[in-house]
Amino acid sequence: MPNHSFPILTVDIVLLTMIDGRLKVALMERDKEPERGCWGLVGGFVHVDEDEDSSAAAMRILREKLRFSPGHLEQVVTEANAHRDPRGWSASIVHLALNEPSVLEVLGQREGLKLFDVHDDGARLPGNLAFDHSILILKAVDRLRAKAAYSTICCHLLPETFLLAEMQEIYEGVLGKKINPANFRRKVLDAHVLDPVGLRSSSGRPAQAYRLARPLDYFERQIA
């Protein structure tokens, strides 16, 4: 394996979802060197002849490795240094991808993907994580948490339509604290970012279901 005189350019995707109020990251067991047998992020090289830009590269890699398109994809940070990859000087453009859990649970059975709990600064991640991927995961999760209280970003962890109680559970999981339901309702509805789409019944009074009308990067008011 030669030491490149060009830096390596890769894209890594931190695939997150939430199950039972806990954030989960989807990792693949690496079947090639380096770090064969370790758990790692879904990622790959940029292909200069195929990829229009870095997010297109991320989409292609997800399509090729998982046959799947994420609900939400955004660039988080670029981790670039001499020592993170034994093959040479390496830059990874790290992306955050958010999805409702059902999609990833299905993929887990078909594609050798596994979901790991992301909590307490990665304490529950597997011990044999490839490269600096534990750092990349934490940076992506930090970004999600930072945006949560002031944006609708967490709605991408929900299905197309959802109840306020479900949305609240997601925000509680991401922010790591309980939220008062009455206040949460008031703030979210006052922001006019949700469209009502009919009722849904369960084990009590039926609840209004909503759809995200317009994704909002920055609320005026803090949502939680």
Next chain:
Amino acid sequence: MPNHSFPILTVDIVLLTMIDGRLKVALMERDKEPERGCWGLVGGFVHVDEDEDSSAAAMRILREKLRFSPGHLEQVVTEANAHRDPRGWSASIVHLALNEPSVLEVLGQREGLKLFDVHDDGARLPGNLAFDHSILILKAVDRLRAKAAYSTICCHLLPETFLLAEMQEIYEGVLGKKINPANFRRKVLDAHVLDPVGLRSSSGRPAQAYRLARPLDYFERQIA
């Protein structure tokens, strides 16, 4: 000039300062192809044999081209696509560098650097800007503005010690709005991020001078 099969990896630095309440970006006239004669950001290739990581590359480039170290440097975004550079598929890791104006004004005379007003989505930038540098500049400025209201980041546009009135002028310039002096004072001092360092006299009552005690990435309260 061959079309590389590896992507190009560069670092570009958006050098900002504030003069008379207006944000300025420092640009160099390019003396090499491509885009020779255009104005461009200070930037260059990552050198895999010299640079430990991307911010070290940024520091080296500033040292080599301007013989200068910035007061504050942070990564903003990575702009990576097939068309931004005629030489081939190119990724630029964009950094934001903040400095007090005196340093850049001196450099402007010595090193062929020039300061341009950054306002109204870049309306006053020179017409012949290299590559996609106008986009990179706007993204860096957006980042600065987004962090301003909740952090001490703007203090890096000030000298080591400064008055509250000077600090307020900086925040007003970055945020683009007037701030009530009494409220600004109260919020900043309540945050306990400044250390007093003696008085300074000018044309009225002498004012308390301060030094930034601890840079704060996120205030609890909004500063302005």
Next chain:
DNA sequence: ACAATAGTGTCTGTTAGACAGTATTCA
């Protein structure tokens, strides 16, 4: 009727923003 969940009204303490007023220097 009761359990369960959805949704409303209201109170309290805190904060942002506005503004009047006092303090200390120089000319």
Next chain:
DNA sequence: TGAATACTGTCTAACAGACACTATTGT
């Protein structure tokens, strides 16, 4: 003494957070 700038106190409206209350379903 007056201009200029620094600093303080206080009022109001908006907001976050807490909590009691009503509403609507299934069993």
